[in-house]
Amino acid sequence: MSDILSLLLLSTIIAALITLGWWLLIASEGVYLGRWMVILLYDRFAHKYDGVKQYQREYEEMFVAKPLMDAIKPQANPMVLDVATGTGRLPLALARHQSFEGHTVAADLSRKMLHHATKNFYPYESATFIWCPAENLPFPDNTFDIVTCLEALEFMSNPQAVVQELVRVLRPGGMLLTSQRVNTKLMPGKTWTSQQLQEILKEAGISDAKAQIWTVDYRKVWGTKAGESAPKGVQPLDHILRCPKCTEQTMRLEKGEWLCESCAKRAKVGVDGVIELYPLY
Numbered sequence: 001m002s003d004i005l006s007l008l009l010l011s012t013i014i015a016a017l018i019t020l021g022w023w024l025l026i027a028s029e030g031v032y033l034g035r036w037m038v039i040l041l042y043d044r045f046a047h048k049y050d051g052v053k054q055y056q057r058e059y060e061e062m063f064v065a066k067p068l069m070d071a072i073k074p075q076a077n078p079m080v081l082d083v084a085t086g087t088g089r090l091p092l093a094l095a096r097h098q099s100f101e102g103h104t105v106a107a108d109l110s111r112k113m114l115h116h117a118t119k120n121f122y123p124y125e126s127a128t129f130i131w132c133p134a135e136n137l138p139f140p141d142n143t144f145d146i147v148t149c150l151e152a153l154e155f156m157s158n159p160q161a162v163v164q165e166l167v168r169v170l171r172p173g174g175m176l177l178t179s180q181r182v183n184t185k186l187m188p189g190k191t192w193t194s195q196q197l198q199e200i201l202k203e204a205g206i207s208d209a210k211a212q213i214w215t216v217d218y219r220k221v222w223g224t225k226a227g228e229s230a231p232k233g234v235q236p237l238d239h240i241l242r243c244p245k246c247t248e249q250t251m252r253l254e255k256g257e258w259l260c261e262s263c264a265k266r267a268k269v270g271v272d273g274v275i276e277l278y279p280l281y
C-alpha cells in the first residue's frame with residue numbers, strides 16, 4: 001500500500017474514532033455507556049448545565065409550576081417528589097409559585113448537580129435534596145401527591161423500571177408529570193414516541209396519561225395514578241425516608257446525620273444540606 005493510501009486510511013480511522021467518541025460522550029451524553037458514565041458526565045459538567053439550559057425562572061413558574069398547581073386544586077400543600085432533579089428546576093419553580101405551600105423532595109444521582117441545585121434554591125426552604133438513584137427510591141409505596149421526572153427518562157438504563165418506581169411511590173389519585181424527548185436523532189433506541197410512553201405509563205398504573213406540546217425538545221406527558229386516596233400533604237422526612245440498606249422505614253436525624261435505627265447505618269448530610277444516601281446503597 002502506498003504511503004498516501006496508508007495516510008488516508010489512518011486519517012479516516014482517526015476521524016471515525018473522534019466522531020464515535022463525540023457521539024458517545026457529547027451528543028448522546030454517555031447514555032449508551034451505562035449509568036456510571038451518564039452520572040460522571042453530569043458531575044463533570046454540572047457547573048455548565050444552567051448556562052446551557054438558560055431556564056427563565058418566570059417561564060418555569062408559568063409552564064411547570066402553574067399547570068401542576070392548577071391540576072391538583074384545591075390542594076395547596078402537596079408532598080412532591082422530583083426524581084432526577086438536576087440543578088433543581090422543579091423545586092425552584094414550585095417554591096416561587098404563589099399558592100405553593102407544599103414540600104419537594106428532590107432526588108438525583110449526580111452529587112454535583114445536587115450541589116448546584118441547593119445553591120439555586122437559596123433562600124427558599126420548601127425542598128430537601130437527596131443523593132439517590134431513580135431506580136430505587138428510598139420511600140414507601142403511595143407516599144407522594146405529585147411525582148415528577150423531567151427530561152431524564154432517556155438517560156436511564158432501564159427507563160421502564162424507573163417509571164414503575166415513580167408510580168409506586170405516588171399515591172392513588174396523585175399526579176405524575178414526566179417528559180418525552182422529541183428531538184431523538186442522536187439517541188436512537190433511547191427515546192419513546194408519545195404513544196409508547198403513554199402505553200408504558202398505563203401499564204404502570206397511570207390510567208389517563210396524555211401528551212402535550214411543551215418545549216422544542218420535549219413533550220410533557222402526565223396523568224393520575226388509578227384509584228383514589230386522601231391527599232397526603234406535607235410530611236416530615238423521618239415519617240417517609242426508608243433506609244436503602246435494610247429497607248426499614250426507621251431513619252431519623254441524629255447529630256447532623258440520618259441514622260437507621262434498624263441497621264445502624266448512617267447517611268451524612270453535606271455542608272450544602274444534601275442528604276448523602278447513595279453510599280448506603
Ligand SMILES: C[S@@+](CC[C@H](N)C(=O)[O-])C[C@H]1O[C@@H](n2cnc3c(N)ncnc32)[C@H](O)[C@@H]1O
Nearest residue numbers: 042084085086089108109110133134150151152
Ligand atoms: C437533563 S438533566 C434533567 C434535570 C432536571 N430534571 C431538569 O429538567 O432540568 C438529567 C438528570 O438526570 C440525572 N440522572 C440520570 N440518571 C439518573 C439516575 N439513574 N438516577 C437519578 N438521577 C439520574 C442526571 O444526574 C441529571 O441531573
